[in-house]
Amino acid sequence: MKNTALTATHEALGAKMVPFAGYNMPVQYEGVNIEHEAVRTAVGVFDVSHMGEFLVEGPHALELVQKVTTNDASKLIVGKAQYSCLPNDNGGIVDDLIVYKVKEETYLLVVNASNIEKDWNWITSKNDVGATLRDLSEDYSLLAIQGPKAVEAMQSLTSHDLSAINFYSFVIGDxxxxxxxxxxxxxxxxxxxxxxxxxNTEVKQIWDKVVEAGAKPIGLAARDTLRLEMGYSLYGNDIDDTTSPFEAGLGWIVKFTKQFTNSDHLSEQKKHILGRKLVAFEIDEKGIPRQGYDIVDASGKAIGKVTSGTMSPSLKKGIGLGYVAPIFSDFGSKIYIQIRKNAVPATVVKLPFYKG
Structure with a gap:
């Protein structure tokens, strides 16, 4: 089990620690609902240093990034980032990731913790263009400072105007x-x-000052309820090696303005009716959907499975994501979640669940 540079800090704060993606991580401190509410209304800080970071450099850096990702990285300028995914050779997804253009001929790829080795091997196997690759995952830490009061609370910690940094933009500075x-x-x-x-050598100082400035420490359990309320896909739950970006509602990050791994197959796939679609649903009665529960129709016939589910702290009702046949995917469609012996009615809804 690996530790982050802040593991001792979390333990000293009394965090409940659990194994996650091979790391010893804080799942909660004071409780999921309290931590969730702090991020929705004020500001919280997560240690997400288990995430992976790869640097792609050199004259052929963009060529490699374009080859292995579905989004169009040629649109990035220095200081901008984009959400993307790594397609595999079978129409599925190796991982989802964020691509940062750090400077000309230098890109930072941020990948999921559980996929670091798999992603590294995959990208390396596709690097026949001579780009320089470096895995920085073991040496770098990542803190997520989230919430509507993040700018106000953190402004005193930097000389940069935080309010001027637009969504999916970044600066490198103090x-x-x-x-x-x-x-x-x-x-x-x-x-x-x-x-x-x-x-890693810097993160303790940053964490302490961020907490001192008013951010509440938040665990991975609240990170999951927060992302699910937005309908953000979690790799291993809602997307994996067998799911198509189009089935998962990620067609918006697949750009056919370029050639990329398996792009011809995905282009054909886009033209045909999908066998299943990822939908969002709210439970109509009492009940909490969980990953792996069957989704059934009115007659009790299985039509899909729940991929993510929880009791929404903000909405105070059960919410979830799951794959169903397209005929059940329209907003307002009635489906049923098999919770133990009961088929509990649910309604297909438009994302996000939480509208702030």
Whole structure:
């Protein structure tokens, strides 16, 4: 089990620690609902240093990034980032990721913790163009400072105007007394804020100053309820090696203005009716949907499975994502979630669940 540079700090704060993606991570401190509410209404800080960071450099850096990702990285300018995915050779997804253009001929790829080795091997196997690749995952830490009061609370820690950093933009500069960190207006909560990339040796100082400035420590359990309220896909639950970007509602990050891994197959796939679609649903009665529960029709026939589910702290009702046959995917469609012996009625809804 790996530790982050802040594991001892979390333990000292009394966090409940659990194994996650091979790391010893804080799942909660005071409780999921309290932490969730802090991010929705004020500001919280997550240690997400288990995420992976790869640097792609050199004259052929863009060529490799374009080859392995579905989104069009040629549209990026320095200081901008984009959400994308790595397609595999079978129409599925190796991983979803964020691509940052750090400078000309230098891109930072931020990948999921559970996929670091798999992604590294995949990208390396596609690097026949001579790009320089470096895996920085073991040396860098990542903090997510999220919530509507993030700008106000953190402004005193930097000389940069945080309110001027647009969504999916970033600056490299001073923060919490450290000279060169990435301050990125990204995050997976839907409540605004920043992500801070720094060296492992710097993260304790940054964490302490961020908490001192008013951010509440938040665990992975609240990170999951927050992302699910926005309908953001979680790799391993809602998307994986067998799911198409189009089935998963990620067609908006697949750009056929370029050639990329398996692009011809995905282009054909886009023209045909899908066998299943990822939908969002709200439970109509009492009940909490969980990953793996069957989704059934009115007659009790199985039509899909729940991929993510929880009791929404903001909406106070059961919400979830799951794949169903397209005939059941229209907004307002009635489906049923098999919760133990009961087929509990649910309604297909438009994302996000939480509209702030």
């Amino acid at each position: 923060f919490a007394g450290i000279e060169y960190v990435i301050i990125s207006a990204t995050g997976y909560t839907g409540s605004g804020g920043f992500e801070i990339y720094c060296k």
